Amino acid sequence: MVIQGMTATIQQLDRVVIRFAGDSGDGMQLTGDRFTTDAAILGNDLSTLPNFPAEIRAPQGTLPGVSSFQLHFADHDVLTPGDEPDVLVAMNPAALKANLADLPRGATIIVDTDEFTKRNLAKVGYAVSPLDDGTLESYAVHPVALTSITVEALAGTELSRKDKERAKNMFALGLLSWLYTRPTQSTERFLALKFGGKPDLLHANLLALRAGVNYGETTEEFAVRYEVGPAPMKPGRYRNITGNIALSYGLVTASHKTGLPLVLGSYPITPASDILHTLSGLKRFGVTTIQAEDEIAGVGAALGAAFGGALGVTTTSGPGLALKAETIGLAVSLELPLIVCDIQRGGPSTGLPTKTEQADLLQAMFGRNGESPVAVVAPQSPGDCFDIALEAVRIATTYRTPVIVLSDGYLANGSEPWAIPSIADLPGQRVAYTTEPNAVDDKGDPVFHPYLRDPETLARPWAVPGTAGLEHRVGGIEKADVTGNISYDPDNHDLMVRLRQAKIDGIADTIPPLEVDDPSADAKVLVLGWGSTYGPIAAAVRDLRLQGHHVARAHLRHLNPFPPNTGEVLQAYDRVILPEMNLGQLALLLRARYLVDIQSHTAVRGLPFPSSALADVILKAVNA
Amino acid sequence: MSTIELGMPGRGLAGVPLLAEDAPAQTKKEFTSDQEVRWCPGCGDYAILATMQGFLPELGLKRENIVFVSGIGCSSRFPYYLDTYGMHSIHGRAPAIATGLATSRRDLSVFVVTGDGDALSIGGNHLIHALRRNVNLTILLFNNEIYGLTKGQYSPTSQVGSITKSTPMGSVDNPFNPVSLALGAEATFVARSMDSDRKHLTEVLRAATAHRGTSLVEIYQNCPIFNDGVFAVLKDREQAATRILHLVDGEEISAGDTVVVRGEAGSLTVVDRADADPARIVRHDVHAEDPSQAFAISRLIDPTLAHVPMGIFRDVDRPTYDDLVRDQVDASVEGLGGAASDADLDELLTGKDSWTVSA
Ligand code: SF4
Numbered sequence: 001m002v003i004q005g006m007t008a009t010i011q012q013l014d015r016v017v018i019r020f021a022g023d024s025g026d027g028m029q030l031t032g033d034r035f036t037t038d039a040a041i042l043g044n045d046l047s048t049l050p051n052f053p054a055e056i057r058a059p060q061g062t063l064p065g066v067s068s069f070q071l072h073f074a075d076h077d078v079l080t081p082g083d084e085p086d087v088l089v090a091m092n093p094a095a096l097k098a099n100l101a102d103l104p105r106g107a108t109i110i111v112d113t114d115e116f117t118k119r120n121l122a123k124v125g126y127a128v129s130p131l132d133d134g135t136l137e138s139y140a141v142h143p144v145a146l147t148s149i150t151v152e153a154l155a156g157t158e159l160s161r162k163d164k165e166r167a168k169n170m171f172a173l174g175l176l177s178w179l180y181t182r183p184t185q186s187t188e189r190f191l192a193l194k195f196g197g198k199p200d201l202l203h204a205n206l207l208a209l210r211a212g213v214n215y216g217e218t219t220e221e222f223a224v225r226y227e228v229g230p231a232p233m234k235p236g237r238y239r240n241i242t243g244n245i246a247l248s249y250g251l252v253t254a255s256h257k258t259g260l261p262l263v264l265g266s267y268p269i270t271p272a273s274d275i276l277h278t279l280s281g282l283k284r285f286g287v288t289t290i291q292a293e294d295e296i297a298g299v300g301a302a303l304g305a306a307f308g309g310a311l312g313v314t315t316t317s318g319p320g321l322a323l324k325a326e327t328i329g330l331a332v333s334l335e336l337p338l339i340v341c342d343i344q345r346g347g348p349s350t351g352l353p354t355k356t357e358q359a360d361l362l363q364a365m366f367g368r369n370g371e372s373p374v375a376v377v378a379p380q381s382p383g384d385c386f387d388i389a390l391e392a393v394r395i396a397t398t399y400r401t402p403v404i405v406l407s408d409g410y411l412a413n414g415s416e417p418w419a420i421p422s423i424a425d426l427p428g429q430r431v432a433y434t435t436e437p438n439a440v441d442d443k444g445d446p447v448f449h450p451y452l453r454d455p456e457t458l459a460r461p462w463a464v465p466g467t468a469g470l471e472h473r474v475g476g477i478e479k480a481d482v483t484g485n486i487s488y489d490p491d492n493h494d495l496m497v498r499l500r501q502a503k504i505d506g507i508a509d510t511i512p513p514l515e516v517d518d519p520s521a522d523a524k525v526l527v528l529g530w531g532s533t534y535g536p537i538a539a540a541v542r543d544l545r546l547q548g549h550h551v552a553r554a555h556l557r558h559l560n561p562f563p564p565n566t567g568e569v570l571q572a573y574d575r576v577i578l579p580e581m582n583l584g585q586l587a588l589l590l591r592a593r594y595l596v597d598i599q600s601h602t603a604v605r606g607l608p609f610p611s612s613a614l615a616d617v618i619l620k621a622v623n624a
Numbered sequence: 625m626s627t628i629e630l631g632m633p634g635r636g637l638a639g640v641p642l643l644a645e646d647a648p649a650q651t652k653k654e655f656t657s658d659q660e661v662r663w664c665p666g667c668g669d670y671a672i673l674a675t676m677q678g679f680l681p682e683l684g685l686k687r688e689n690i691v692f693v694s695g696i697g698c699s700s701r702f703p704y705y706l707d708t709y710g711m712h713s714i715h716g717r718a719p720a721i722a723t724g725l726a727t728s729r730r731d732l733s734v735f736v737v738t739g740d741g742d743a744l745s746i747g748g749n750h751l752i753h754a755l756r757r758n759v760n761l762t763i764l765l766f767n768n769e770i771y772g773l774t775k776g777q778y779s780p781t782s783q784v785g786s787i788t789k790s791t792p793m794g795s796v797d798n799p800f801n802p803v804s805l806a807l808g809a810e811a812t813f814v815a816r817s818m819d820s821d822r823k824h825l826t827e828v829l830r831a832a833t834a835h836r837g838t839s840l841v842e843i844y845q846n847c848p849i850f851n852d853g854v855f856a857v858l859k860d861r862e863q864a865a866t867r868i869l870h871l872v873d874g875e876e877i878s879a880g881d882t883v884v885v886r887g888e889a890g891s892l893t894v895v896d897r898a899d900a901d902p903a904r905i906v907r908h909d910v911h912a913e914d915p916s917q918a919f920a921i922s923r924l925i926d927p928t929l930a931h932v933p934m935g936i937f938r939d940v941d942r943p944t945y946d947d948l949v950r951d952q953v954d955a956s957v958e959g960l961g962g963a964a965s966d967a968d969l970d971e972l973l974t975g976k977d978s979w980t981v982s983a
Contacts, residue, residue, distance in 0.1 A: 040977075238978060286953060293750065303724065307725055326717075465689065472710075473709070473712065
């Protein structure tokens with residue numbers, strides 16, 4: 001449908017993928033964030049993928065310094081940030097060069113021509129400007145003198161030239177907002193909050209934003225504007241949320257529901273630090289944050305607080321999880337609740353701090369000395385990070401065990417519209433400590449046995465310091481069953497090792513069965529996933545079904561223990577395909593456990609799977 | 625970055641509940657657990673345990689509000705033998721674990737029991753950061769200058785040249801002086817005592833417990849199995865009289881006929897009293913804000929133990945980490961009008977940019 005607009009025709013689209021790219025100092029993350037919020041408020045469904053360098057300010061104008069933000073918004077259910085951008089906003093030659101290969105022919109490219117100087121071109125190895133030599137002839141290129149127009153628009157202000165130039169991201173946002181017929185009010189409100197104390201900067205940013213809108217409106221550079229209608233969503237109140245924020249809010253909500261004060265012990269590490277930042281701002285919910293001297297102290301403080309009756313939480317990424325291993329082992333032995341959030345990133349070692357990966361699964365499962373089972377859960381989308389936090393706390397407090405939450409960089413920084421739950425409707429109940437002796441001694445006097453277990457959950461009592469009559473000692477040395485006294489007895493050790501394992505295995509009794517999405521009930525192929533591959537897998541499967549293929553899909557949120565019906569589900573299909581952003585870690589576990597010949601499909605590129613590539617892999621299996 | 629003024633909290637064990645006034649006095653027996661003590665015969669740890677069990681009743685605290693946290697090593701078995709709450713944790717990490725516990729529970733009196741290997745080698749980082757933060761902890765560092773539990777390797781306090789299982793030709797690394805290290809880490813309370821001197825140890829423990837903030841007490845402890853007699857000269861009455869420099873606030877620092885005087889370039893020296901220039905004689909000032917003199921006193925020790933300062937080196941007030949952290953949380957909660965309600969949390973989840981999809 002084409003409607004004649006005031007200055008340009010308006011064309012309806014069902015979906016658009018935009019990538020904003022520039023120098024890490026160009027404010028592309030902010031620009032993307034604002035466009036996202038506006039899209040969300042318009043009712044589009046969406047998914048985002050921020051992609052930034054590990055260096056805070058890599059040398060200006062170079063390829064390593066390019067930062068980008070991709071947004072996929074649509075009038076229907078969106079599952080991924082999109083494989084290929086329809087539009088690239090490139091603030092300099094480096095941004096163009098770094099992203100060009102991802103663009104399909106015919107894509108729209110908007111470039112800031114002011115930045116295409118000889119010097120900047122040379123920095124990235126362009127001898128001739130790609131704007132002039134035909135490199136871009138199969139794209140719809142819009143050269144805009146973004147910087148100079150912005151500076152000119154701010155001519156009347158007192159700002160330095162540098163400050164004026166810095167507002168160019170708002171110009172770009174204004175232009176894109178016009179191009180996709182989006183209102184700018186929420187960004188104006190945002191700017192008013194951000195620059196509340198600096199009226200001159202606020203004024204400049206508003207002027208730049210407006211100038212961008214006006215540029216679209218008055219020049220004839222763009223003949224067509226686009227509109228993407230709202231996506232049908234369940235009625236309710238929505239907000240846009242990233243995985244790290246959702247996880248933080250989930251932890252605070254769990255603390256509120258259980259009545260256990262939240263104590264976070266954490267050491268800054270990418271991409272987990274935002275959880276520390278968020279929680280440190282939530283003291284009004286009784287949250288205590290301890291920025292520890294190192295990763296080990298972070299989990300130590302959390303465990304110490306848990307011994308005192310708090311909801312002890314530590315947040316980290318892969319390298320930090322390695323350092324915390326011994327303390328998590330102690331928590332296994334002490335049988336205290338502990339939440340360990342690992343926001344996975346590319347490894348090994350420092351690896352790719354700002355890129356995503358799922359390669360800590362085996363570390364979470366087995367990365368400790370001895371038989372040291374812990375519960376492991378993984379969120380499947382940014383919004384699901386909220387629910388997984390509640391679930392992790394439920395398991396930790398019910399079973400008195402460490403729970404490792406495996407999120408990743410993609411979920412942590414990516415965002416999606418989120419149906420805001422009502423606190424009163426959420427699961428979770430107050431956790432009570434043990435306050436009375438639980439046994440009698442030979443003389444019939446009441447005594448407390450710290451390792452006398454609940455027959456159903458096998459959890460031991462949680463008696464916290466300050467409780468008279470229940471004084472007891474715990475430690476990492478093997479303990480005698482029931483009494484918890486030090487014991488080197490061979491049979492006792494064998495029993496305790498098995499009891500700790502049985503306790504974790506028993507969690508399966510209280511987790512929902514693995515659900516299979518198989519609408520035709522005719523599928524021979526099952527695509528299984530875990531964690532952040534949910535979106536790409538679901539998108540790929542949806543596309544294949546639209547083409548008439550039968551494909552079943554299931555997603556694991558509980559990785560230890562697995563849902564009780566996992567084996568049956570796997571055995572019900574001729575083929576099981578398991579895409580993972582590692583070299584097949586879950587496949588290894590499932591093959592060993594269920595003797596199913598799983599077809600592992602892996603990629604470790606620091607980026608989520610493109611759903612089209614997954615669809616090809618699945619289709620091959622369907623046709624095999 | 626901006627800074628704000630911090631208030632000074634209460635002293636000592638403020639916040640930890642006391643026994644009722646009319647409650648019968650506690651006994652040593654009540655603080656003794658039913659576990660068999662398993663140190664080697666003659667180990668200095670026995671004496672320290674007995675002193676502690678004798679001293680704890682005097683605090684008048686509720687037994688259930690006392691927690692001992694230890695790391696790994698012979699000394700770290702300590703919590704098992706006290707009928708309080710306790711945690712025998714992992715190597716070097718006790719100060720970190722205790723920091724989380726003390727910060728989240730204002731009503732607990734938290735002790736850390738550690739050794740020279742545990743505190744100064746594998747756990748050195750946690751120790752200095754606990755001291756820097758001034759967390760409300762009493763840290764007892766049993767120093768026997770050897771690794772006992774792993775059967776006799778040299779430790780970070782062993783003298784250079786120590787012949788041990790892992791240094792058959794003598795150790796070559798320079799040892800830490802635990803008191804100097806603690807003072808360098810901005811510790812607010814630092815003291816030294818000895819396993820066998822029950823009276824002195826009790827006095828030091830009394831002051832350490834009364835101090836609000838991190839107290840570090842280095843306790844010379846004899847390991848008869850792997851490093852017997854390393855402090856023998858200090859235990860011999862006659863020799864001790866000339867070697868031990870007793871630190872008493874406001875007094876001259878002396879041993880036998882010697883006295884401590886100001887030396888060159890900010891250092892202190894021990895000289896015969898007869899030769900001492902009265903104007904240069906030093907008086908101990910335990911509450912001095914500036915730790916320089918306390919540090920200089922800590923340097924008087926030498927490998928032959930000719931001069932060994934004993935007692936409290938430093939005892940100053942500084943806001944404690946856990947009080948300040950709790951104050952921020954309390955102020956935020958009170959600012960909201962008490963504990964958060966469902967509605968408060970609903971508001972948080974909704975945020976500032978939300979929208980409604982209607983049916
Ligand atoms: S090895 Fe030494 S320090 Fe350890 S218990 Fe035996 S005597 Fe005591």
